[in-house]
Amino acid sequence: MNNIWSEIASQIKELYIPRDIVPLHTPTFIGNEEQYVVDCIRTGWVSSVGKYVDVFEKKLAEFTGVKRAVAVVNGTAALHMALKVAGVQENDEILIPSLTFVATANAVRYCQAVPHFIDVSDKTLGIDAEKLEAYLQEITMTRDNVCVNKHTGRVIRAVIPMHTFGHPVEIEKLINTCEKYRLLMIEDAAESLGSYYQGTHTGNFGKVAAISFNGNKIITTGGGGAILTNDEELANYAKHLTTTAKLPHRWQYNHDEVGYNYRLPNLNAALGCAQLENLPVLLERKRELTNYYEQIFCDFQGVTLFKEPSYAKSNYWLQTLVIDDKKFEINETLEVLNNYGIMARPIWTPLHYLVPFRHFPKSDLTATEKLEKKVINIPSSPII
Ligand SMILES: *Cc1c(COP(=O)(O)O)cnc(C)c1O
Numbered sequence: 001m002n003n004i005w006s007e008i009a010s011q012i013k014e015l016y017i018p019r020d021i022v023p024l025h026t027p028t029f030i031g032n033e034e035q036y037v038v039d040c041i042r043t044g045w046v047s048s049v050g051k052y053v054d055v056f057e058k059k060l061a062e063f064t065g066v067k068r069a070v071a072v073v074n075g076t077a078a079l080h081m082a083l084k085v086a087g088v089q090e091n092d093e094i095l096i097p098s099l100t101f102v103a104t105a106n107a108v109r110y111c112q113a114v115p116h117f118i119d120v121s122d123k124t125l126g127i128d129a130e131k132l133e134a135y136l137q138e139i140t141m142t143r144d145n146v147c148v149n150k151h152t153g154r155v156i157r158a159v160i161p162m163h164t165f166g167h168p169v170e171i172e173k174l175i176n177t178c179e180k181y182r183l184l185m186i187e188d189a190a191e192s193l194g195s196y197y198q199g200t201h202t203g204n205f206g207k208v209a210a211i212s213f214n215g216n217k218i219i220t221t222g223g224g225g226a227i228l229t230n231d232e233e234l235a236n237y238a239k240h241l242t243t244t245a246k247l248p249h250r251w252q253y254n255h256d257e258v259g260y261n262y263r264l265p266n267l268n269a270a271l272g273c274a275q276l277e278n279l280p281v282l283l284e285r286k287r288e289l290t291n292y293y294e295q296i297f298c299d300f301q302g303v304t305l306f307k308e309p310s311y312a313k314s315n316y317w318l319q320t321l322v323i324d325d326k327k328f329e330i331n332e333t334l335e336v337l338n339n340y341g342i343m344a345r346p347i348w349t350p351l352h353y354l355v356p357f358r359h360f361p362k363s364d365l366t367a368t369e370k371l372e373k374k375v376i377n378i379p380s381s382p383i384i
């Protein structure tokens with residue numbers, strides 16, 4: 001046990017020379033980051049107004065192929081606003097994977113809606129579309145043209161697929177299910193900037209999507225996020241709601257609803273503009289890393305490198321190993337790797353186990369509960 005993981009640790013370290021400790025994921029600044037940030041400071045435009053926010057939104061929309069991007073303070077705020085503008089209401093049930101970062105469920109709760117946990121597929125690590133369809137068949141009925149949970153009587157309003165570690169879910173199947181059951185789709189694309197489903201960038205499939213630029217994501221603005229949508233009206237509403245719902249006027253303070261101060265500062269957007277310029281290179285380097293890892297891991301029995309699904313091009317944000325849990329105990333594995341200076345991490349604790357969420361409805365979660373004992377992330381920074 002110790003032997004194979006110490007061998008793996010030394011091979012990972014060789015990739016990341018000259019590091020004693022290899023972090024999980026670090027930001028990469030190789031372009032105009034410093035220049036743009038300094039420009040904000042020299043000109044005084046560091047806060048809520050400035051040209052970089054507009055440029056960042058435009059470039060982001062161009063890169064992802066959506067009509068509009070609205071930049072906000074973080075990915076969680078983007079999700080919160082995505083749910084609000086899509087029409088999620090108090091007491092709606094929202095179907096989300098249990099195997100996701102806690103922000104997905106938090107955003108649902110910020111809307112006073114109810115997370116309803118569903119299972120993932122071990123082939124994609126995202127929502128298992130076929131299992132979801134069978135589950136909806138069993139537990140729902142139609143009332144006044146909306147989908148209702150027979151057991152709770154609540155409206156099931158939306159599904160939030162999440163593209164785990166950058167690997168796109170089986171989105172076409174999910175779209176069909178959403179149409180059949182009249183559900184909205186809101187994509188949690190926080191991890192999947194640079195990931196494509198059959199040539200279309202993630203974030204284009206739902207009514208609206210959220211993306212994150214936290215420090216550990218593929219590109220960063222320090223902290224930041226964006227709402228993506230192909231619906232101009234929704235984009236305008238998202239911009240309005242995230243900028244205190246202020247009606248445009250040269251001096252008057254008139255706000256037409258309770259808004260949010262969620263706009264991304266110009267300073268952060270400046271960093272983001274430079275990062276977006278580097279994104280194509282970072283994506284290439286991440287794919288090279290996958291190829292290195294493939295060579296390493298083809299030699300070790302009971303350890304499999306997770307590869308992108310056949311229909312997808314993934315950004316490979318976090319490199320993922322699936323270990324044979326009959327052979328290796330996950331915590332012992334993590335202990336050995338971390339002792340060797342390799343910052344390996346488990347996948348998230350499934351949300352249906354967590355105190356703030358364990359009383360919410362859930363489907364059978366067999367795959368989720370199995371994957372929790374088998375999936376780890378290993379160092380994933382692009383080697384520059
Ligand atoms: C990172 C992330 C978020 C939230 O992004 P923040 O910018 O950290 O608020 C939401 N969902 C998923 C799946 C994430 O990985």
